[in-house]
Amino acid sequence: MKKVIITSLISSTILLTGCNTIKEQAAGMVLGDKFVQANEQLNQCDLSSLTYLKSAAADDKNPIVQNAALLVLGAHFAADGNMRAVDTVAQKIANLSDTTTFAEQRKAIIEGGKETAKDRIENGFTANCK
Numbered sequence: 518m519k520k521v522i523i524t525s526l527i528s529s530t531i532l533l534t535g536c537n538t539i540k541e542q543a544a545g546m547v548l549g550d551k552f553v554q555a556n557e558q559l560n561q562c563d564l565s566s567l568t569y570l571k572s573a574a575a576d577d578k579n580p581i582v583q584n585a586a587l588l589v590l591g592a593h594f595a596a597d598g599n600m601r602a603v604d605t606v607a608q609k610i611a612n613l614s615d616t617t618t619f620a621e622q623r624k625a626i627i628e629g630g631k632e633t634a635k636d637r638i639e640n641g642f643t644a645n646c647k
Contacts, residue, residue: 548585556589560636562646567593574609584610588629591622595630596637597645603627 552573555566570593573579573586591606607623614622634644 548582552582552585559589559593560633561640562637562642564646574606580613584613587613588626591626592629592633595627596634603630 551569555569555573558564558566559570567590570586570590573582574590576583587606587610591603591610594600594602594606603623603626604619607619607626610622610626611617611619637644637646
């Protein structure tokens with residue numbers, strides 16, 4: 518029985534690894550490699566990508582990238598503890614959406630901030646990059 522459980526765990530780990538690779542490639546195709554790189558830089562506390570993300574968040578010609586950039590920025594601000602900026606981003610996303618509210622967006626951004634903080638800590642940095 519232990520062998521079956523261990524084999525299942527190994528198989529699921531391999532599948533998850535494959536899924537993460539596919540997810541990264543899909544993100545690159547939809548959002549662009551520059552966007553993916555900017556997001557990765559933030560997880561490494563390289564804040565030079567903020568300029569690109571702020572520009573993408575203001576670009577209403579590409580709503581998918583715009584929303585994604587707002588979410589990444591919001592998560593960054595949440596991990597940094599800047600709740601005023603989180604509220605501003607949540608309001609912008611809620612204004613762009615017909616289906617979600619400010620409260621829902623704020624909650625999602627805060628959850629994203631927890632993941633961003635976790636990623637930064639796993640990468641050897643502080644949650645707020647300070």
